[in-house]
Amino acid sequence: MSQEFNHITVMLQEAVDALITDPDGFYIDGTFGRGGHSSLILSKLSQKGRLLAIDKDLDAIAEAQRRFVNDERFLIKHGSFSEIEQFVAEQEMVGQVTGVLLDLGVSSPQLDDPSRGFSFQSDGPLDMRMNTTVGESAADWLNRAAEAEIADVLFHYGEERFARRMAKAIVEARQKAPILTTARLANIVSEANPRWEKGKNPATRAFQGIRIHINRELEEIEACLDQTLDVLAHQGRMVVISFHSLEDRIVKRFIRRHVKGDEHLPSGIPFTQAMLNQRLKSKGKAIKASEEEVKLNPRSRSAVMRVAEKC
Ligand SMILES: C[S@@+](CC[C@H](N)C(=O)[O-])C[C@H]1O[C@@H](n2cnc3c(N)ncnc32)[C@H](O)[C@@H]1O
Structure with missing residues (x-):
C-alpha cells in the first residue's frame, strides 16, 4: 500500500457543513479517498449516526x-x-439517506504513485484503473483500440484539440512496439502536440481523456446521481465537488433538470405544482475554494461544489 502518498482534502469544512443536517443521520461518502471528508463527518455524528463509505x-x-x-x-x-x-x-x-457526498476524480496518491500509471511526470506501467481488480488497463485499450476511437476519447474527454494527430501517432508507435509505460505515452503525445499550452504539460489533456475513458468516469457520475435521488430521504442533501467542466456540467444539468421538474406537460392545460414532479431544490450557487485554500493547495483551484436538497 502506498503509505507515503498523501491527499489534501479539498473544501473539507464547506462540504461537511453543507452535508450534515442531522447528527443522528445516515450519510454516504461515495469517494472515500484517504478519508479526509469521512473523518470530519464522523466527528460530527452522534453515536446513532452512521456513515457508509465507498x-x-x-x-x-x-x-x-x-x-x-x-x-x-x-x-x-x-x-x-x-x-x-x-x-x-x-x-x-x-429513501432514508440523510446526505450523499461525492468528491470526484482521482486522489493525490493515485496521481503521485508512478506504479498506478496515471502520471505523465514519472514513469510507470500504463494502467490508470482506479479499481485494479476489474476492466481494461490503459495499455490494453491503447494497444487495441481503433485510431478513430482513440481520437474521440482524446477530443471529448481530454478536450484535446490535437486529438487526431495524437491518435495517429499512438497507432504508428504501437506498430513498432506495444505502448506499455506512461513515459512512452507521454513522449508520443507530446511529440504530436505542435503547440504547447503555457504552463501545462503537453500530455495533460491526453492523459485526462484516457483516464476518464478507462474508468468510465462520466457514465458513473450520471448513474450515481440518478440513484442518489432515489436513496435520499425527504430533505436529504447531495453535495458534489467537481474538478473539471465535464464533471461539473453533468452535475449542474442534473440539478437544474430536477429543480425544474417535468417540462413536457401538455400546453394549455392548467397543472398543479405536484404535476411538475420537482425532485430537487438547489441550495445556493456553485461554490469555489477560498483564496486561502488555493494558496495552501493549488489542486483546489479548479474545484466547484454544488449542493441540492431532495424535495
Ligand atoms: C478526490 S478523491 C477523494 C478524496 C477524499 N474526499 C478525501 O478527503 O480523502 C476521489 C476518490 O474517489 C474514488 N472514486 C472515483 N470515482 C469513483 C467511483 N465511480 N466509485 C467509487 N470511487 C470512486 C477514487 O478512487 C478516489 O479515491
Whole structure:
C-alpha cells in the first residue's frame, strides 16, 4: 500500500457543513479517498449516526479499514458509487439517506504513485484503473483500440484539440512496439502536440481523456446521481465537488433538470405544482475554494461544489 502518498482534502469544512443536517443521520461518502471528508463527518455524528463509505481503489479501502475499523458507525464498501443504490439497499436504507457526498476524480496518491500509471511526470506501467481488480488497463485499450476511437476519447474527454494527430501517432508507435509505460505515452503525445499550452504539460489533456475513458468516469457520475435521488430521504442533501467542466456540467444539468421538474406537460392545460414532479431544490450557487485554500493547495483551484436538497 502506498503509505507515503498523501491527499489534501479539498473544501473539507464547506462540504461537511453543507452535508450534515442531522447528527443522528445516515450519510454516504461515495469517494472515500484517504478519508479526509469521512473523518470530519464522523466527528460530527452522534453515536446513532452512521456513515457508509465507498471507493473503487483498494488502497483507499485498506486505509479505511486501518483508520476506522473500531468505529461501529462506519462501514466501507469496495466498488463504484454507481452501485450506490445496491449498497444502500443492503442496509435497508433506500429513501432514508440523510446526505450523499461525492468528491470526484482521482486522489493525490493515485496521481503521485508512478506504479498506478496515471502520471505523465514519472514513469510507470500504463494502467490508470482506479479499481485494479476489474476492466481494461490503459495499455490494453491503447494497444487495441481503433485510431478513430482513440481520437474521440482524446477530443471529448481530454478536450484535446490535437486529438487526431495524437491518435495517429499512438497507432504508428504501437506498430513498432506495444505502448506499455506512461513515459512512452507521454513522449508520443507530446511529440504530436505542435503547440504547447503555457504552463501545462503537453500530455495533460491526453492523459485526462484516457483516464476518464478507462474508468468510465462520466457514465458513473450520471448513474450515481440518478440513484442518489432515489436513496435520499425527504430533505436529504447531495453535495458534489467537481474538478473539471465535464464533471461539473453533468452535475449542474442534473440539478437544474430536477429543480425544474417535468417540462413536457401538455400546453394549455392548467397543472398543479405536484404535476411538475420537482425532485430537487438547489441550495445556493456553485461554490469555489477560498483564496486561502488555493494558496495552501493549488489542486483546489479548479474545484466547484454544488449542493441540492431532495424535495
Ligand atoms: C478526490 S478523491 C477523494 C478524496 C477524499 N474526499 C478525501 O478527503 O480523502 C476521489 C476518490 O474517489 C474514488 N472514486 C472515483 N470515482 C469513483 C467511483 N465511480 N466509485 C467509487 N470511487 C470512486 C477514487 O478512487 C478516489 O479515491
